[in-house]
Amino acid sequence: MRWNQQSTLGPAVGAETSPKTSSPTSTPGKGSDASPAELFGLKGLVRSVRTPEFAGVTFHEVLAKSALNKVPAASSMPFTWTINPYRGCSHACVYCFARNTHRYLDLDSGEDFDRQVIVKVNTPEVLAAEVAKPKWSRELVALGTNTDPYQRAEGRYSLMPGIITVLAEHGTPMSVLTKGTLLRRDLPLLARAKEDVDVEISMSIAVYDDTLQQTIEPGTPTTTARLATVKAAANLGFRVTVFLMPVMPKLTDSMEHLDTALRAIKEAGASRVVYGALHLRPGAREWFFTWLEREYPELLPRYRRMYAKSSYASKEYRAWLSRRINPLIDKYDLRGSGDDDYPKTKRGDRTKSPALNQTQAASLTPPPQEALF
Numbered sequence: 001m002r003w004n005q006q007s008t009l010g011p012a013v014g015a016e017t018s019p020k021t022s023s024p025t026s027t028p029g030k031g032s033d034a035s036p037a038e039l040f041g042l043k044g045l046v047r048s049v050r051t052p053e054f055a056g057v058t059f060h061e062v063l064a065k066s067a068l069n070k071v072p073a074a075s076s077m078p079f080t081w082t083i084n085p086y087r088g089c090s091h092a093c094v095y096c097f098a099r100n101t102h103r104y105l106d107l108d109s110g111e112d113f114d115r116q117v118i119v120k121v122n123t124p125e126v127l128a129a130e131v132a133k134p135k136w137s138r139e140l141v142a143l144g145t146n147t148d149p150y151q152r153a154e155g156r157y158s159l160m161p162g163i164i165t166v167l168a169e170h171g172t173p174m175s176v177l178t179k180g181t182l183l184r185r186d187l188p189l190l191a192r193a194k195e196d197v198d199v200e201i202s203m204s205i206a207v208y209d210d211t212l213q214q215t216i217e218p219g220t221p222t223t224t225a226r227l228a229t230v231k232a233a234a235n236l237g238f239r240v241t242v243f244l245m246p247v248m249p250k251l252t253d254s255m256e257h258l259d260t261a262l263r264a265i266k267e268a269g270a271s272r273v274v275y276g277a278l279h280l281r282p283g284a285r286e287w288f289f290t291w292l293e294r295e296y297p298e299l300l301p302r303y304r305r306m307y308a309k310s311s312y313a314s315k316e317y318r319a320w321l322s323r324r325i326n327p328l329i330d331k332y333d334l335r336g337s338g339d340d341d342y343p344k345t346k347r348g349d350r351t352k353s354p355a356l357n358q359t360q361a362a363s364l365t366p367p368p369q370e371a372l373f
């Protein structure tokens with residue numbers, strides 16, 4: 001693909017993003033017909049681009065003012081800093097709970113989230129300036145907490161190598177969570193970074209049924225390809241965590257599915273598994289129910305009941321799932337242990353972070369999935 005084969009849609013319009021009032025009335029999946037540059041007040045927009053390689057996807061290239069995001073102190077997330085070089089995600093997981101963030105751009109949380117991707121093209125340069133400041137704390141930076149840093153756009157923009165290099169050069173530990181097999185491109189770089197700083201790799205693989213996987217995560221690499229990526233990382237000496245989430249009632253919570261999943265994860269060389277039941281925030285919720293009605297209408301009443309009052313699966317379901325899955329996690333020796341277990345706090349002084357004891361580890365139904373996928 002040559003740059004002169006792409007079409008440029010939007011002009012430059014200013015500097016950095018200013019969140020707009022959300023659009024609760026926008027229809028999930030409706031998409032947007034107007035010229036993207038007219039749609040939202042994306043300050044810092046350099047241009048909007050479509051290319052034949054990414055049919056149906058528009059990239060909005062922006063110049064960001066900052067790369068590091070500070071996680072609010074009240075958050076239950078076990079880290080303080082995140083970087084998200086992309087907003088929106090062409091992996092298009094129906095259940096994705098980052099969907100609602102697109103409404104701040106006056107885009108919808110359905111199809112626009114999958115197809116209108118904001119690219120912060122200067123992330124490595126901005127990050128370099130931020131971490132060079134004497135006051136930078138060198139706390140762990142989490143990548144992949146909101147949208148996927150190895151979504152397909154990364155093949156075009158290659159922002160991650162610069163981010164990894166800058167963090168490592170400034171003594172900053174990092175974690176990467178992705179569904180993208182493009183991670184393989186950067187494994188040698190991450191392995192070099194690991195010689196200087198802690199580097200944690202996690203792969204999200206929730207569905208071990210190819211038909212279901214292709215309908216509910218239509219833009220993602222296959223489960224087989226992701227497991228192969230886990231193996232490649234493990235072969236380079238990484239202790240890879242697999243996020244077996246979301247576990248979806250009556251879709252992926254059978255003994256057979258869970259056993260197949262954990263066996264495959266073990267065979268791929270992962271060190272540990274964390275799991276969590278489906279969480280349906282507003283934005284994801286409407287999109288998920290539309291999908292469920294189309295694909296599994298018989299399950300719709302059950303899901304509507306289960307998620308009637310909360311974004312979270314019921315306490316009873318989560319307890320049931322815990323009883324079902326924990327023996328399997330032990331059977332395949334995928335619990336992880338001691339210092340390396342997840343979740344542990346990465347906030348503040350890491351040396352003061354207590355390792356989880358066995359009882360705590362055994363009760364891990366990982367967190368109320370605040371911002372992980």
Ligand code: SF4
Pocket residue numbers: 089090091092093095096097098146147148151179373
């Ligand atoms: S769940 Fe992750 S990979 Fe899937 S669409 Fe959301 S950000 Fe992308």
